[in-house]
Amino acid sequence: MLLKDKRCIVSGVGPGLGKEIALAFAREGADLALGARTESYLEDVHGEIEAMGRRVVHARTDITDQAQCDALAQACVDAFGGIDVLVHNAFAPDVFQLFEDVDLAAWRHIMDVNLFGSLQLTKSVIPHMKNQGGGSIIFVNSMIIRKILPLQGGYATSKGALMTAAQVLAKELGSHKIRVNSIVPGWMWGPSVEGYFKMMESQTGKSQQESYDEIASAITLGEIPTDDDTANAAVFFASDLSSVITGQALDVNGGEVFH
Amino acid sequence: MIDTSGLLDGRAAVVSGVGPGMGRAIALELARAGADIALAARRDASMAPVAEEVRQLGRAAVCVPTDITDPEACARLADTAAAELGRIDVLVNNAFAEEDWHDPFDGFDPERWRAPIDVNVFGTLGLTQVCVPHLKHAAAERGGASIVMITTLSVKNPIPLLAGYAASKRALTTAAQVLAKELGPAKIRVNCVAPGHIRGRSLDEYFDWIAGQRGIAADDVAHEIAAMSALPHLASPEEIAPAVLFFASNLSRVITGQTLDVNCGRTMN
Numbered sequence: 001m002l003l004k005d006k007r008c009i010v011s012g013v014g015p016g017l018g019k020e021i022a023l024a025f026a027r028e029g030a031d032l033a034l035g036a037r038t039e040s041y042l043e044d045v046h047g048e049i050e051a052m053g054r055r056v057v058h059a060r061t062d063i064t065d066q067a068q069c070d071a072l073a074q075a076c077v078d079a080f081g082g083i084d085v086l087v088h089n090a091f092a093p094d095v096f097q098l099f100e101d102v103d104l105a106a107w108r109h110i111m112d113v114n115l116f117g118s119l120q121l122t123k124s125v126i127p128h129m130k131n132q133g134g135g136s137i138i139f140v141n142s143m144i145i146r147k148i149l150p151l152q153g154g155y156a157t158s159k160g161a162l163m164t165a166a167q168v169l170a171k172e173l174g175s176h177k178i179r180v181n182s183i184v185p186g187w188m189w190g191p192s193v194e195g196y197f198k199m200m201e202s203q204t205g206k207s208q209q210e211s212y213d214e215i216a217s218a219i220t221l222g223e224i225p226t227d228d229d230t231a232n233a234a235v236f237f238a239s240d241l242s243s244v245i246t247g248q249a250l251d252v253n254g255g256e257v258f259h
Numbered sequence: 260m261i262d263t264s265g266l267l268d269g270r271a272a273v274v275s276g277v278g279p280g281m282g283r284a285i286a287l288e289l290a291r292a293g294a295d296i297a298l299a300a301r302r303d304a305s306m307a308p309v310a311e312e313v314r315q316l317g318r319a320a321v322c323v324p325t326d327i328t329d330p331e332a333c334a335r336l337a338d339t340a341a342a343e344l345g346r347i348d349v350l351v352n353n354a355f356a357e358e359d360w361h362d363p364f365d366g367f368d369p370e371r372w373r374a375p376i377d378v379n380v381f382g383t384l385g386l387t388q389v390c391v392p393h394l395k396h397a398a399a400e401r402g403g404a405s406i407v408m409i410t411t412l413s414v415k416n417p418i419p420l421l422a423g424y425a426a427s428k429r430a431l432t433t434a435a436q437v438l439a440k441e442l443g444p445a446k447i448r449v450n451c452v453a454p455g456h457i458r459g460r461s462l463d464e465y466f467d468w469i470a471g472q473r474g475i476a477a478d479d480v481a482h483e484i485a486a487m488s489a490l491p492h493l494a495s496p497e498e499i500a501p502a503v504l505f506f507a508s509n510l511s512r513v514i515t516g517q518t519l520d521v522n523c524g525r526t527m528n
Contacts, residue, residue, distance in 0.1 A: 001262055002260065002261060002263065004261075025467070030496050051418075057341055091467055157321050167527045170489045170524050170527065171489045171524065171527075173489075174488070174489030174490045174491065174523075174524055175491055177490065179524075200342070204489075208501070214320045218445075219438055220440055220443030220494075220516060221443045221444075221446060221448070221470070221513065221515055222443065222444055222446075223513075225512075225513035226513075229511065229512050229513040232510040232511070233510075233511070233514065234510075235510065236505050236510060236511075239261060240261045240501075240507060241261060241263070241501035241504065242490065242501070242502065242503070242505075243498055243501075243524070244490065244494040244498040244499060244521055244523050245502065245519070245520070245521050245523075245524075246489050246490055246523065246524035247489050247520075247524040247526075247527035248524075248527065249520060249527075249528055250514070250517060250519055251514070251517050252514050253513070253514075254513045254514075255439055255443050255514075255515035255516045257439070257516075258439065258516035258517060259517055259518070259528065
């Protein structure tokens with residue numbers, strides 16, 4: 001087990017990557033504090049982790065609210081006595097409008113969640129990690145910063161800022177043995193992509209298999225990575241296997257983009 | 260120590276450039292995770308003690324004296340590994356050469372670049388080529404195989420006096436991405452691990468040399484260089500080797516064509 005008794009916070013626990021990260025961590029022996037806005041998602045994953053024999057707590061958390069971020073960190077400390085790992089998976093998606101048309105208030109909201117929300121939650125854990133002499137912080141970034149596409153400017157811009165912020169934090173927190181790294185997923189086979197393919201099928205008649213094959217053909221390994229495969233990169237950065245790695249970004253995309 | 264047992268159960272790995280430093284740490288890291296190991300180095304004496312350590316971990320080890328610039332030696336290594344261990348799932352290209360780094364580029368002699376280019380590029384690619392059929396076989400059977408190139412911080416953050424070495428590793432990095440593209444459909448992944456300064460005898464010699472040039476203590480040089488990293492620390496081979504294990508294992512099943520800097524945050528990729 002790679003994360004035996006590590007005390008881990010995962011934000012943005014829903015049906016997709018957040019859940020898979022929490023389950024992968026539990027499989028590797030970690031205890032989990034789960035945060036998300038939606039109580040029902042939290043309860044589902046809470047139950048699954050409990051069934052795996054690991055300790056788990058959860059707290060409804062909107063990361064744009066500093067008090068709720070503090071409460072999630074405190075819940076982890078109260079339950080397990082400290083915080084070893086924080087995974088930032090919570091995000092706001094794009095509004096899919098061209099820059100020249102979009103109301104920048106929409107971009108500000110995306111930035112509030114993806115950048116400032118993540119930074120607020122980071123602030124909540126730093127004192128605890130400093131006190132105990134170290135920790136690992138992992139940001140879930142996105143291939144959108146490597147492969148710019150139209151209509152996702154707000155999301156891409158927020159993730160670009162988040163990458164730079166992660167490197168600043170790595171530099172500032174390194175002397176406290178707090179490591180800060182990013183994983184950069186590309187396409188991920190999970191509920192949201194599955195839903196997107198189904199929608200395409202009903203709207204355009206394009207079969208789900210056709211959609212899959214079209215995307216997989218651009219991926220070096222010839223398949224769309226699953227969200228549980230992607231979660232294993234977070235396991236690596238959370239674990240002591242990466243004890244001398246900080247400030248790095250690891251692209252987890254089946255080889256669609258090389259970095 | 261972190262329990263990695265099971266990550267490479269039933270797998271066999273070829274590790275080149277096995278001596279007392281990085282090669283040894285990689286071989287032991289992979290063996291602890293369950294892999295049998297074929298060790299390669301030019302001198303049998305540098306491998307034999309490591310093979311013994313691998314066996315003490317309960318894994319099989321075979322030593323094949325190999326100069327990777329010799330195609331026949333590479334072929335013998337691949338054949339012996341496959342015959343003795345039954346398969347090759349993982350190839351770690353750790354063997355390298357660097358030019359004599361005491362001389363500046365002034366009065367440059369192109370011959371000085373030949374060793375790093377011959378060994379680090381063509382030697383590595385030659386060994387990789389003869390391992391590919393075995394890796395393909397393993398990938399077809401188990402759903403994946405892995406090639407890991409050990410590159411260097413110097414690729415992105417050049418150090419004076421090591422132009423040939425840095426250039427050779429940059430070429431290798433690009434070649435690795437081409438191989439990732441070509442071998443991806445066969446589910447062979449190709450990634451690079453780029454260490455920074457690695458604690459050990461060569462680094463001590465380097466620090467001594469700088470200390471001599473500047474008339475300060477070698478310890479002060481070490482502290483100065485460690486302070487350039489986000490984690491103010493110089494990594495040991497044992498701290499770097501787990502990154503190789505990650506790329507060798509199924510944990511990175513969907514990762515190919517990437518470089519991971521393992522340098523305490525000296526540079527940020």
